[in-house]
Amino acid sequence: MMERFRMIRKDGKLNVESSSRGVRFSDLYHDLIALSWPRFTIWFGMVFFAINCIFGFIYFNIPAEQFDGLRHPSGWDRFLDSFFFSVQTLGTIGYGHVSPTGTLANFVVTLECYTGLFVVALMTGLIFSRFSKPHVKVVFSQNAVIKKFGDLPCLMFRIANERQNHITDASVKVHLVMDDPDTGYREFLELVLERSESPLFALSWTIAHDLDSHSPIARLGLSELKNRSAELIVSFRGVDANLSQEIRAKSSYTVDEILPDHDFVDVIERTASGAARLKMEDFHRVRPVSAPST
Numbered sequence: 001m002m003e004r005f006r007m008i009r010k011d012g013k014l015n016v017e018s019s020s021r022g023v024r025f026s027d028l029y030h031d032l033i034a035l036s037w038p039r040f041t042i043w044f045g046m047v048f049f050a051i052n053c054i055f056g057f058i059y060f061n062i063p064a065e066q067f068d069g070l071r072h073p074s075g076w077d078r079f080l081d082s083f084f085f086s087v088q089t090l091g092t093i094g095y096g097h098v099s100p101t102g103t104l105a106n107f108v109v110t111l112e113c114y115t116g117l118f119v120v121a122l123m124t125g126l127i128f129s130r131f132s133k134p135h136v137k138v139v140f141s142q143n144a145v146i147k148k149f150g151d152l153p154c155l156m157f158r159i160a161n162e163r164q165n166h167i168t169d170a171s172v173k174v175h176l177v178m179d180d181p182d183t184g185y186r187e188f189l190e191l192v193l194e195r196s197e198s199p200l201f202a203l204s205w206t207i208a209h210d211l212d213s214h215s216p217i218a219r220l221g222l223s224e225l226k227n228r229s230a231e232l233i234v235s236f237r238g239v240d241a242n243l244s245q246e247i248r249a250k251s252s253y254t255v256d257e258i259l260p261d262h263d264f265v266d267v268i269e270r271t272a273s274g275a276a277r278l279k280m281e282d283f284h285r286v287r288p289v290s291a292p293s294t
Contacts, residue, residue: 006231007177008252010140032126033133040130044123051119052090055112056083059105066102090116134240137163140251142284144232145262146211154194155217157253158206158264159236160283166241170201174209176216178230189216191232201238203278204267226255262286 059082144157
C-alpha cells in the first residue's frame with residue numbers, strides 16, 4: 001500500500017512540492033502574480049536596488065568632470081552620491097543637486113530613463129493585476145457527513161458564500177481520488193451529485209451524493225477507501241456578479257474527515273425584517289444522529 005497523502009489541502013492549495021523554486025524568467029509574469037505580497041515586495045525591492053547599484057557603479061566610474069554638483073570626487077562617498085543620483089534619475093525625482101554635463105554622463109542617464117520606463121510600467125501592471133484578481137470567499141465545511149434518508153445513506157458537505165455577494169451560474173464537481181491496487185496509479189472518479197448547479201449562490205449550499213448501488217463509495221466502503229488513500233476533491237466555479245469575473249475555489253476531504261451518522265446544524269435563519277441570515281459561527285458544526293434500526 002502506498003503512503004497516504006492528500007493532493008489538495010483544506011485551504012484549496014496544492015499539497016505538492018516542485019524541484020523548480022523561485023521566480024523563473026521563462027515564466028516571469030505567472031510567477032510574480034503567484035508570489036505572496038511580502039515576497040513580491042521583497043523581490044521588486046531587490047530588483048530596484050540592483051538596478052540602482054548597477055547604474056550607480058557606472059556613474060561612479062565616469063569622470064567627475066562630467067557632472068555638476070558632486071560633493072565628493074572619489075571614494076565611498078562618491079559612490080553614494082552616484083547611487084542616490086541613480087535613484088533620483090530612475091524615479092524621475094530630479095532634485096537638481098547633481099546634474100550631468102558631459103556627453104557620456106547624459107548618454108547613461110538616457111539609458112537609465114529608458115530602463116525606468118520598463119520598470120515602472122512592469123511594476124504598475126503587476127500591482128494592478130494582483131489587486132484586480134477576484135479574491136474568493138467561498139468556505140467549505142470542515143467535515144463531510146453521512147446521513148440516512150429512509151433506507152438510502154447520503155454523503156453531504158456544505159459550502160457558504162462568506163462575502164454574501166451575488167455569485168451566479170455556480171457549479172460544483174466532486175471527484176473521488178484513490179490508489180488503484182492493480183496499477184499503483186491514482187484513479188479519478190467523478191461522483192454524481194443530486195444538484196451540481198445553482199443559478200444564484202448567496203448563502204449556504206449543501207452538496208449531496210447518494211450512496212446507492214452506482215456509488216463507488218458505497219461499493220468499496222470507508223475502510224477500503226482509507227486503505228486506498230482516498231480523497232474527495234471538490235471544485236467550485238461561479239461568476240462574481242459585482243466584478244463580472246469567474247471565480248474558482250477548491251477543497252478536499254479525506255476519509256477521516258467523513259463522519260458517518262452525523263448531520264449539519266442549521267445555519268439559515270429569518271430576521272425580523274424577513275431577510276435570510278447566514279450564521280457563520282455555526283457553519284462547521286455537526287451533530288450526531290441516531291442510525292435507523294435494521
